Amino acid sequence: MNEQLNYAPCSYLLLAENGRILDANFMLLQLLEFEMSELKGKSIQSLLTVPSQTFYQLFVLPIVEMEESVEEVYISLKSKTGREVPVIMNAIKQLNDGGITISCAMIAIKKRREYEKVLLAAKKEAEERNIAKKKAIQELNGLRKELENKQQELIGMNTMLQELAMTDELTGLHNRRGYSEKMVECISQFNKTGNPFSLLIIDIDHFKKVNDTFGHPIGDQVLKTISQMIQEKIGGEDVAARIGGEEFAVILGEANQREALEVAESLREYVASSLWTIPTVTISIGVATTTMDVTEQSIQARADEALYASKEKGRNMVTHAAEIYM
Numbered sequence: 109m110n111e112q113l114n115y116a117p118c119s120y121l122l123l124a125e126n127g128r129i130l131d132a133n134f135m136l137l138q139l140l141e142f143e144m145s146e147l148k149g150k151s152i153q154s155l156l157t158v159p160s161q162t163f164y165q166l167f168v169l170p171i172v173e174m175e176e177s178v179e180e181v182y183i184s185l186k187s188k189t190g191r192e193v194p195v196i197m198n199a200i201k202q203l204n205d206g207g208i209t210i211s212c213a214m215i216a217i218k219k220r221r222e223y224e225k226v227l228l229a230a231k232k233e234a235e236e237r238n239i240a241k242k243k244a245i246q247e248l249n250g251l252r253k254e255l256e257n258k259q260q261e262l263i264g265m266n267t268m269l270q271e272l273a274m275t276d277e278l279t280g281l282h283n284r285r286g287y288s289e290k291m292v293e294c295i296s297q298f299n300k301t302g303n304p305f306s307l308l309i310i311d312i313d314h315f316k317k318v319n320d321t322f323g324h325p326i327g328d329q330v331l332k333t334i335s336q337m338i339q340e341k342i343g344g345e346d347v348a349a350r351i352g353g354e355e356f357a358v359i360l361g362e363a364n365q366r367e368a369l370e371v372a373e374s375l376r377e378y379v380a381s382s383l384w385t386i387p388t389v390t391i392s393i394g395v396a397t398t399t400m401d402v403t404e405q406s407i408q409a410r411a412d413e414a415l416y417a418s419k420e421k422g423r424n425m426v427t428h429a430a431e432i433y434m
Contacts, residue, residue, distance in 0.1 A: 109131055109133060113133055114133045114134045114135075115133070115134055115135065116133060116135065117135070118135060118213050118214060118215050119132075119133065119135045119136035119139055119195065119213070119214040119215070119216070120132065120133040120135070120136060120211070120212065120213055120214070121133075121136055121152070121211075121212040121214065122209055122210075122211055122212075123152055123209060123210040123211075123212065124207070124208075124209060124210075125201075125207065125208040125209070125210070127151050127152050127153065127210075128149055128150065128151060128152075129147045129148055129149065129150050129151070129152060129155075130148070130209065131144075131148075132144060132147055136214070139185075139187070139193060139216060140155065140185060140186075140187045140188060140193065141187045141188040141189060142187075142188050146188070152164070153165075155185050155186060156183060156184070156185060156186065157184040157185070157186050157192055158228075158231070159184065159228040159231065160183040160184045160185075162230075162231050163181075163183060164183060166255060166259065167181070167259055168181055168183070168197075168199065170259075172199055172200075172201050172210060173201075176200065176201045177198070177199065177200040177201065178197075178198065178199050179198050180196055180197075180198065181196070181197050181198075181199075182194065182195075182196055182197075182217070183195060183197055185214075193216055194216070194217050195214040195215060195216050195217060196214065196215050196217050197212055197213065197214045198212070198213050198214075199211065199212045199213075230251070230254060230255060230258060233251065234248075234251050237250075237251060274286030274289065276349070276350040278328060278331060278332065278350070279331055279332055279335035279350050280335065281335050281338075281339075281348045281349050281350045281356070282347060282348065282349035282350075283349065283350060283351075284349065284351045284352075286349060287347070287349035287351055287357055287359075288404065290347045290349075290359055291307075291359060291404045291407075292404065294347075294359055294361060295398075295402055295403070295404065297361075298398050298402065303362045304362065304363070304364050304365075304397050304398045305359060305360060305361050305362055305363055305397070305398055306359075306360045306363045306364070306365070306367070306368030306395060306396065306397040306398070307357065307358070307359055307360070307395070307396050307397075307407050307408065307411045308356075308357065308358040308360065308368065308371070308372050308375075308393055308394070308395055308411065309355065309356075309357055309393070309394045309395075309396075309408070309411040309412055309414070309415045310334075310338070310355065310356040310357070310358065310375075310391050310392070310393050310415075311354060311355050311356075311391065311392050311393075311415055311419070312330065312331075312334060312354040312389065312390075312391055313389070313390045313391060313392055313419075313423040313424060314423075315327065315330070315353070315354035318330055318386065318389070321386075322386055326386060330386075330389055331350070331354065334356070334379065334389070334391065335348070335350065335356070337375065337378055337379055337382070338356060338358060338375060340378075341371060341374055341375045341378060342358055342360065342371065343360075343361075345361045346358060346359060346360050346361055346363075347359040347361075357408075357411075358371075363397075364397060365395075365397045365428055365430060368395050368397055368428070369395060369426060369428055372393045372395050372426045373426050375391070375393070376390075376391055376392075376393055376424065376425070376426050379391050380424055390423060390424035391424070392415060392418040392419050392423045392424060392425055392426075393414075393415065393418060393425070393426045393427070394411045394412060394413065394414030394415025394416070394417070394418055394427055394429070395411060395414055395426065395427065395428040395429065396408075396410035396411035396414060396428070396429040397428070397429075397430070410429035411429060413429060413432055414427040414428055414429040414431070414432060415427070417431070417432055
């Protein structure tokens with residue numbers, strides 16, 4: 109294991125396909141108070157609490173087998189001294205020269221999710237039902253169905269958590285992570301179809317002065333209002349995101365230069381002409397449209413340059429990157 113991975117700011121565990129531990133980084137060993145010699149060759153089940161053993165067997169492994177990876181699942185490890193250590197884990201199955209392995213990255217968390225309690229209750233119920241041998245088959249079938257439903261609930265919870273992870277809490281728009289994922293999708297679609305799309309980078313003019321003069325609560329309200337205005341002016345297939353303090357991005361799907369400028373100018377005028385409870389708020393916008401060699405970095409750099417040009421021209425302006433390179 110290289111030094112960067114060994115001392116990475118997260119715990120790392122490498123498993124064989126059968127669940128035997130092949131390697132662990134320093135952060136995991138320190139977290140659980142083990143030496144590598146004490147873990148190597150042992151089953152991952154030996155590091156899991158009883159509820160997490162069930163969860164790993166019934167949920168994590170099947171998902172890894174079907175989809176070759178699993179994201180943001182909550183399990184509880186146990187240290188050498190028996191201390192319970194809840195973690196959030198991502199895992200991916202890989203084919204290496206030595207065979208199939210499963211790489212697990214974990215970050216310790218302070219609170220466990222409610223679904224672990226649900227699984228604990230389900231396990232307890234299963235143990236109680238197994239006592240009645242005459243009804244074993246009927247009860248086990250009922251439990252299997254119940255667990256399948258719980259698995260679907262857990263999958264739904266993970267989907268919800270993934271959506272929350274891509275949403276800006278203040279405005280409800282996509283955050284930078286959500287924006288980047290949508291940008292990758294748009295570039296992929298552009299490379300397949302050749303249909304252009306455009307990017308708007310929007311900055312609230314003199315926003316620091318708003319915060320300094322009227323306070324952060326008013327500044328937050330301005331951010332929310334601008335977010336609502338953006339959503340009112342874009343189409344249902346377009347993507348709006350807050351990518352910085354007072355900076356927003358809008359991906360206009362299948363919009364050429366003319367169409368993007370029309371949207372940007374309409375939005376700029378809408379903001380400038382609105383009635384504000386504080387002195388007029390304005391925005392500056394930089395616009396870029398796809399070129400044949402587009403990447404996320406290149407189109408954003410061109411839109412940023414156009415935004416800078418709008419500010420240099422006095423703010424409350426719209427500039428397309430094509431104007432800079434004419």
